[in-house]
Structures are given as C-alpha cells and as structure tokens.
Amino acid sequence: MWWRRSRVRRVLRQVLLVVASVQGATLLALAVVDHRRKKVRKPVVFPRVAPRSVTAGSSEVTVYTYGEDLYRDMLGAIRQARTKIFFETFIWKSDPVGQEFKDALIAAAERGVKVYVIFDEFANLVVPRRFYRFPPSISVRRHPIARLWPGLRNSGRDHRKLMVVDESVAFLGGYNIGSLYATDWRDTHARLTGDIVWDAENAFIDFWNLNRGRRRPALPDVGGLTWQPDMRIHRNIPRNLVYPIRSVYLDAFERASHHIYLTHAYLIPDSDILDSLIRAARRGVDVRIIVPAESNHIVADWLSRGFYGQLLRAGIRLFLYQGAMVHAKTATIDGQWSTIGTANLDRLSLSGNYEINMEVYNADVARQMEEIFRLDSSNTVELTLPAWSRRHAMVKFSETVLTPFRPLL
Known part of the structure; x- marks a missing residue:
C-alpha cells in the first residue's frame, strides 16, 4: 500500500508542477504583452463633464471627472489654507504635478499652516526616495509596506485619497497625484463643503491616531456638531477588521x-x-x-x-x-x-x-x-x-x- 500512496503523491506533485508552470508562463506572456502595449502610448481624448456643485442636505458636492480641473481646485485650497491641511494619497508621483503639490504643501507650512501628510510606501516604491523628504514643519507618515505586529490584519495598503483643509473643504475619490492622471485617466473625485467635512476630517484623524506610532503626537479627536441624514462617509479599517x-x-x-x-x-x-x-x-x-x-x-x-x-x-x-x-x-x-x-x-x-x-x-x-x-x-x-x-x-x-x-x- 505504501508504494501506491507514494505513487499518488508523486503524480499529484507532477500535476501541481505542470499547473504552476502553465500559470507562470501565462503571467509571463501577459507581462510581455503589457510591456509592449505601454511602450506605444496613443494620444488620449475622452468626453468629460465640467465640475458642477450640487446641494445635498446641509452640504455641497462637486463632482470632478478630469484631473486638471480637480488639481486646480485642490491646489487652490492648499494655497488659501490658513490653519491646517490633512493630505493623504496612495500614489504620489515625483513628476511636475507631484512636485507642484509638494511645493504648495511646503509653502503652506512655511506660512504657519499645520500640515499633515500620509502616503503609501509600497505604492511609491518606484518614486525616488528623495522626493519624500520634507522639512520638519510638515508631519509625515509613510504607511509601511508590512508590519509584523499586530500581524496580517494590519497589512492592508493605504489606498485612500483624501484631503481636508481648514475644516471647511474636503476632497476624496479615485484620483492619485501625478501628471498622467491629470490628463490621460478618466477618474472621479468629489469636493465636499458644509457639515459633511467633519466626517472627512474625522476619517483622517482616526487613521493618523490609529497608526501614528510612538513618535508622532495624536491629533485632537472631537465629536461632530451634526448628524448627516443625506450623506455618510464609510471607511475600511483592516487593523480593526472593519469593512x-x-x-x-x-x-x-x-x-x-x-x-x-x-x-x-x-x-x-x-x-x-x-x-x-x-x-x-x-x-x-x-x-x-x-x-x-x-x-x-x-x-x-x-x-x-x-x-x-x-x-x-x-x-x-x-x-x-x-x-x-x-x-x-x-x-x-x-x-x-x-x-x-x-x-x-x-x-x-x-x-x-x-x-x-x-x-x-x-x-x-x-x-x-x-x-x-x-x-x-x-x-x-x-x-x-x-x-x-x-x-x-x-x-x-x-x-x-x-x-x-x-x-x-
């Protein structure tokens, strides 16, 4: 009987090896096709809707479908900031658009605005490390590639794109920061004003305080002034197993x-x-x-x-x-x-x-x-x-x- 079991195990190993080889070959072929496809980039033209504000209860929503429109208003908010900026993104390129955001945040900090920045480390591995050097006046958190404690439940990437300025305006949606996204990608983002801004700010504060470590001071956590029947902001929090x-x-x-x-x-x-x-x-x-x-x-x-x-x-x-x-x-x-x-x-x-x-x-x-x-x-x-x-x-x-x-x- 033992030789029969041994033969079955040997056959199973061979089958698994063949399957793995086929999968590997398929992934390799796709990678080659993808590389060739990206080398030939065609001019990008697509229809878009101009941003327009809509009232929703005690708040206002402006929807963006073109990166240049969004970045113009985000940079405008940063340059007009007077007290604080919460800035969080997944991908932040070191290209002209990315540099413009970095310069605007540094300028805000230099005029006395409290600036807090979060970005995902894994998503930006291809970006030169020197780009993420900021003056001490800016509080920066790199969301780490992985953590051994408390284990896998905290290994999720920070895929959020969120900015809140002066407790008066918030931006959230799919847009990362970079020149490619400004003109070549069709994405959707929202600008929020009114009572809902507290919810967006609280989302940043909670994330910062949950993951700040021992070296960074906690941000004040205060209750909201109103309940929002028309709008909600929902957050996935892997560390707390909340989705x-x-x-x-x-x-x-x-x-x-x-x-x-x-x-x-x-x-x-x-x-x-x-x-x-x-x-x-x-x-x-x-x-x-x-x-x-x-x-x-x-x-x-x-x-x-x-x-x-x-x-x-x-x-x-x-x-x-x-x-x-x-x-x-x-x-x-x-x-x-x-x-x-x-x-x-x-x-x-x-x-x-x-x-x-x-x-x-x-x-x-x-x-x-x-x-x-x-x-x-x-x-x-x-x-x-x-x-x-x-x-x-x-x-x-x-x-x-x-x-x-x-x-x-």
Whole structure:
C-alpha cells in the first residue's frame, strides 16, 4: 500500500508542477504583452463633464471627472489654507504635478499652516526616495509596506485619497497625484463643503491616531456638531477588521428596483457581490457596468474577464471604455443613491485595504452621476454575449488558468 500512496503523491506533485508552470508562463506572456502595449502610448481624448456643485442636505458636492480641473481646485485650497491641511494619497508621483503639490504643501507650512501628510510606501516604491523628504514643519507618515505586529490584519495598503483643509473643504475619490492622471485617466473625485467635512476630517484623524506610532503626537479627536441624514462617509479599517464599504454596496444592490449603474476600474467581485448583482438583474433591474477595455493592470483585466460570461448570461450589460484608462470607483442606483470613493469592486479593496467612500442619498447628486454615466457610455463599446462567446479557445483557457489568483486581487 505504501508504494501506491507514494505513487499518488508523486503524480499529484507532477500535476501541481505542470499547473504552476502553465500559470507562470501565462503571467509571463501577459507581462510581455503589457510591456509592449505601454511602450506605444496613443494620444488620449475622452468626453468629460465640467465640475458642477450640487446641494445635498446641509452640504455641497462637486463632482470632478478630469484631473486638471480637480488639481486646480485642490491646489487652490492648499494655497488659501490658513490653519491646517490633512493630505493623504496612495500614489504620489515625483513628476511636475507631484512636485507642484509638494511645493504648495511646503509653502503652506512655511506660512504657519499645520500640515499633515500620509502616503503609501509600497505604492511609491518606484518614486525616488528623495522626493519624500520634507522639512520638519510638515508631519509625515509613510504607511509601511508590512508590519509584523499586530500581524496580517494590519497589512492592508493605504489606498485612500483624501484631503481636508481648514475644516471647511474636503476632497476624496479615485484620483492619485501625478501628471498622467491629470490628463490621460478618466477618474472621479468629489469636493465636499458644509457639515459633511467633519466626517472627512474625522476619517483622517482616526487613521493618523490609529497608526501614528510612538513618535508622532495624536491629533485632537472631537465629536461632530451634526448628524448627516443625506450623506455618510464609510471607511475600511483592516487593523480593526472593519469593512463597511462592502456591506454598503450589498445593501444598495438589494434595494435596487429600477437601475444600477457602476463604473469600476477593476471588476473582480466576490461571490456575494456577484450574486447580488445577478439577483438584481433577474428581478428586472437594469444593471450596467462600465469597465476599461484595457486597464493599467493586465492581470487584473484577465481575472475580471473570467466573470464576463456569467454577468452577460444574467442579463447584465457590460460596456468597455475606449481610448483611456477609466479608474473611477462609482455607482448610482434608482435616481436616489450614489457613492464615490477609493474602493474597487475586488477583494483587495472590499476586504483588504484601507479605503474611504462617500454615500449620498440625494436625487440631484444621482442625476449628475447618471449624466456622467451616460456621457461615459458614449465612449464605450458594449460587449454582447455572442461576441464574448466567440473569443479564441486559448483565451478561454488562459482565463481558466488564472482563476486561482482571483482571491489575491
């Protein structure tokens, strides 16, 4: 009997080795294709909506779909700051746009503004370390690549993009800081004024105090002045094993009765998110999803495509954004509910990273988000089930081979 068990183990090892080899070869081929694709960058042109302010209860929301518009107003807020700036980002490039933000923050600190900066260390490994040298007048926290204590639950990346100035204005959404994002990426960000700014500021304060370590002083933590019935800000906090954004999406999908419009850079849903969208479509909800035809992460594209057949068979409509990377993380449902934030519909965002999303119950905001969705749809090609079924057998095989990597993204 022992030799039979030994032979079975040997066969299993060989099978696993073959599978691993095929997966490795597939990933390598995708990396080569991606490298060649990025070397040939075409001019980027895409439709966009000019920023417009909408009142939501006791707050005001301005939605941005073009980086230059957003950066102009963010830099304007920094240059007008009088008391304090909370600045947090995932990627911060050392290019002209990144340098302009750095210079503006340093200038603010030099005129007496208290400036606090957080950025993710892993996301900026390719950026020269000297770029992140700041004068002592600026309090800086690099979110570390990994921590041994308290273990894996604190290993999430800081994927948030948040800025709060003088307790009067806040910015949050999908935009990182860099020249590429200013003109070549289609993303979505929001400017907030009014009572909701306290929630955004509190989100920064809590993150700073939770992760500041022993050397940095804590920021004052004060209660809010008002409760917000129209808007909420939700935060994923891996260290506390708190991931409300996923629940917010699931609840919104379950409530949908007419339409769900999603725009997401990386669509790799877990089983509950996937089932909730399919159930909505089967009860007659018009579910439409805009995704990039080609994103900046080719492996994420291929993992996402593994879900296309299932979504299309359920009656969900997929639209492939053309000519630019769409990096938005937004949704609007039934003309009443909307969300803008940093969380993608994938496992890394919904159950891994530090994320921040605003949730709005407001028909005017939803109307503006629907207008943006319709304009974005004009720059897409709809993917149909017959067309998707005709893809090459080798493509189908590669998607299957990469399936085990879904939980990693």
